[in-house]
Amino acid sequence: MLKFAAMMTATAPAVDTPSETESVLLQIRRKGARATPARIRVLLLLRAAPAALTHHEIEQALGDRMLDRVTLYRVLDWLVVRGLAHRSTDAQRAFRFSAAAAGEHGAHTHFRCDDCGRVFCLDSAPPAAPSLPAGFSLSRIEFDLRGRCAECARG
Amino acid sequence: MLKFAAMMTATAPAVDTPSETESVLLQIRRKGARATPARIRVLLLLRAAPAALTHHEIEQALGDRMLDRVTLYRVLDWLVVRGLAHRSTDAQRAFRFSAAAAGEHGAHTHFRCDDCGRVFCLDSAPPAAPSLPAGFSLSRIEFDLRGRCAECARG
DNA sequence: GTGGCAGGTGCAACCATGTTGCATCTGGAG
DNA sequence: CTCCAGATGCAACATGGTTGCACCTGCCAC
Ligand SMILES: [Mn+2]
Ligand SMILES: [Mn+2]
Ligand SMILES: [Zn+2]
Ligand SMILES: [Zn+2]
Numbered sequence: 001m002l003k004f005a006a007m008m009t010a011t012a013p014a015v016d017t018p019s020e021t022e023s024v025l026l027q028i029r030r031k032g033a034r035a036t037p038a039r040i041r042v043l044l045l046l047r048a049a050p051a052a053l054t055h056h057e058i059e060q061a062l063g064d065r066m067l068d069r070v071t072l073y074r075v076l077d078w079l080v081v082r083g084l085a086h087r088s089t090d091a092q093r094a095f096r097f098s099a100a101a102a103g104e105h106g107a108h109t110h111f112r113c114d115d116c117g118r119v120f121c122l123d124s125a126p127p128a129a130p131s132l133p134a135g136f137s138l139s140r141i142e143f144d145l146r147g148r149c150a151e152c153a154r155g
Numbered sequence: 156m157l158k159f160a161a162m163m164t165a166t167a168p169a170v171d172t173p174s175e176t177e178s179v180l181l182q183i184r185r186k187g188a189r190a191t192p193a194r195i196r197v198l199l200l201l202r203a204a205p206a207a208l209t210h211h212e213i214e215q216a217l218g219d220r221m222l223d224r225v226t227l228y229r230v231l232d233w234l235v236v237r238g239l240a241h242r243s244t245d246a247q248r249a250f251r252f253s254a255a256a257a258g259e260h261g262a263h264t265h266f267r268c269d270d271c272g273r274v275f276c277l278d279s280a281p282p283a284a285p286s287l288p289a290g291f292s293l294s295r296i297e298f299d300l301r302g303r304c305a306e307c308a309r310g
Numbered sequence: 311g312t313g314g315c316a317g318g319t320g321c322a323a324c325c326a327t328g329t330t331g332c333a334t335c336t337g338g339a340g
Numbered sequence: 341c342t343c344c345a346g347a348t349g350c351a352a353c354a355t356g357g358t359t360g361c362a363c364c365t366g367c368c369a370c
Binding site: 222223 | 316317318319320321327328
């Protein structure tokens with residue numbers, strides 16, 4: 001599977017432009033918490049990523065300036081609880097994290113690559129819910145498309 | 156969460172009637188493999204289960220006649236590879252297994268309880284796929300409804 | 311029926327992913 | 341500048357799943 005470092009340098013502009021950093025810093029402060037380097041760097045990464053990332057991929061991407069493993073888990077949990085990131089579970093039973101688009105809420109469509117395991121967030125709105133058995137209550141719809149991503153299909 | 160043993164005795168008829176056993180035995184032999192007690196018992200269980208089960212729940216349900224942990228993993232893998240069972244990943248990042256309905260193929264709708272983690276297979280057909288980015292190839296649609304099941308909503 | 315053996319099983323060790331407890335450190339309010 | 345709630349790092353633990361290898365057994369040939 002593609003290393004995230006390569007993915008980033010290949011497809012994305014510099015991650016920590018002053019404007020992006022400023023935006024992230026405010027996003028964090030607005031939640032009434034400290035804008036620590038750990039949170040800032042991780043949120044910048046997620047916002048620049050073209051797909052949802054695993055804990056491991058984030059570690060790789062942080063490179064030499066690596067955070068403690070546990071701190072990274074805690075930063076990610078914090079981002080999710082505060083609604084700044086999403087967490088989903090991939091086919092390899094690992095969590096994947098993506099930045100929540102500002103103001104975004106509700107259901108949300110994904111494509112998961114069975115080969116490399118990456119999750120791509122699609123724009124198209126998910127379909128409406130069918131009726132459920134009696135007594136069941138619905139809180140959220142997850143509409144996942146599975147197959148191979150362009151990268152993996154090409155290789 | 157509800158113990159599977161209780162679930163079974165409460166809702167299902169005897170699991171190993173001669174006809175069911177015979178059917179399962181043939182299903183296995185037709186794949187050109189040995190009909191071992193491990194495979195037979197596990198497949199009977201999956202076919203009788205009202206929802207997708209975790210490795211752990213299957214262990215519990217086997218009770219005193221427990222298989223080795225690893226053997227159970229291998230039996231489940233074998234069933235999945237041969238198309239006799241489905242595997243999905245639940246919100247607690249554990250695999251869940253269900254018997255593949257005979258001759259069934261293609262997409263397939265689920266309800267996952269956020270409380271007890273069980274996966275219920277619904278009958279309704281999933282919606283059609285939206286268009287994908289260039290180069291992506293679709294192999295399967297996963298349409299999951301999340302919320303609380305009747306059991307958990309009541310309690 | 312009775313071997314023989316490919317395929318299946320058990321056991322021990324291992325790995326990956328995520329969590330908990332606790333001592334230490336620091337962002338940012340005052 | 342000081343102070344401390346909140347953030348971090350480190351060690352230990354938990355859970356779910358995998359690998360390696362010796363031993364066992366369903367099932368086919370005879
Ligand atoms: Mn998403
Ligand atoms: Mn199913
Ligand atoms: Zn891929
Ligand atoms: Zn439930």
